[in-house]
């Protein structure tokens with residue numbers, strides 16, 4: 001039995017944990033363990049105490065670049081760290097990822113939930129990815145349009161879950177700054193930093209400062225970032241929900257005509273900031289984040305999440321959907 005690394009910091013073991021550095025090794029492991037669970041950094045999973053299966057940790061490395069005029073296509077292996085890739089691109093003068101700085105985890109997991117932050121989603125930068133089909137070891141390229149991207153979602157996380165292992169990801173970035181400054185928090189931070197002429201590097205620094213202030217550092221306090229997705233509902237439902245609470249915000253969302261509610265506000269007003277179950281608790285500074293108080297298990301997190309979901313449903317009639325995936329629970 002071997003421990004499975006995970007940023008929630010819950011005790012979790014598997015029959016076997018294998019670090020995979022290349023495609024041949026991956027094929028070999030999957031041939032003998034086709035039901036293996038593939039992980040990167042374990043920063044978006046809630047794990048049971050023991051997984052009766054093999055866990056594969058993607059450790060393949062490599063970043064390559066193909067120039068195309070002002071644009072570049074950057075291909076990064078699944079086992080690269082996401083934030084390392086963001087820093088590497090900024091250092092090289094390839095812009096477009098700065099709003100996604102400091103998101104934990106691996107490049108290979110980034111398409112799973114179409115990672116996003118501060119007005120940018122991976123889907124806006126991804127050109128294609130390559131993935132290995134678990135059942136026969138063949139490799140297939142998926143264009144962005146074939147990935148079924150949605151808000152914190154993709155085909156790989158939903159209908160296609162477990163069918164493919166993502167091997168590498170190709171992103172289209174620009175050598176010219178493409179600043180996305182829609183978020184007041186980031187603008188306020190840039191102003192606090194005294195930045196006059198904003199460069200992508202400044203945006204990344206501002207994002208990092210805001211994230212460090214708002215989110216618990218998983219190295220110190222176990223968490224997976226947002227535990228719930230923001231609910232996307234029709235305008236009519238949003239109006240009804242807003243009439244049940246105080247000052248609830250609603251922002252236009254995809255598809256057209258839909259509205260995104262703030263899960264944090266719903267939790268705050270329906271459940272408060274003091275909910276706990278076993279060692280799992282709500283992070284008082286941001287109720288969307290659940291934290292490990294020191295001795296939590298994966299089951300504690302699931303039970304706490306269910307408690308919160310029930311309270312939000314009872315007060316607002318809105319189902320809250322988990323953002324991390326659960327395994328072995």
Ligand SMILES: Cc1cc2nc3c(=O)[nH]c(=O)nc-3n(C[C@H](O)[C@H](O)[C@H](O)COP(=O)(O)OP(=O)(O)OC[C@H]3O[C@@H](n4cnc5c(N)ncnc54)[C@H](O)[C@@H]3O)c2cc1C
Pocket residue numbers: 007037038039040041042043044045058078103104105106107108109110112113114115116117156164165166167215216217218223224225226325
């Ligand atoms: C403090 C904190 C802040 C966060 N902030 C954000 C944020 O702002 N935005 C955001 O979108 N997310 C955020 N997250 C969530 C998380 O960082 C991302 O979802 C990240 O992409 C997960 O990467 P990982 O390598 O840790 O994935 P893991 O947790 O290892 O895996 C997640 C899922 O993907 C699958 N998977 C992993 N690698 C592969 C692969 N190569 N092929 C196929 N399937 C695979 C796994 O089976 C699992 O189901 C945050 C997490 C933390 C702890």
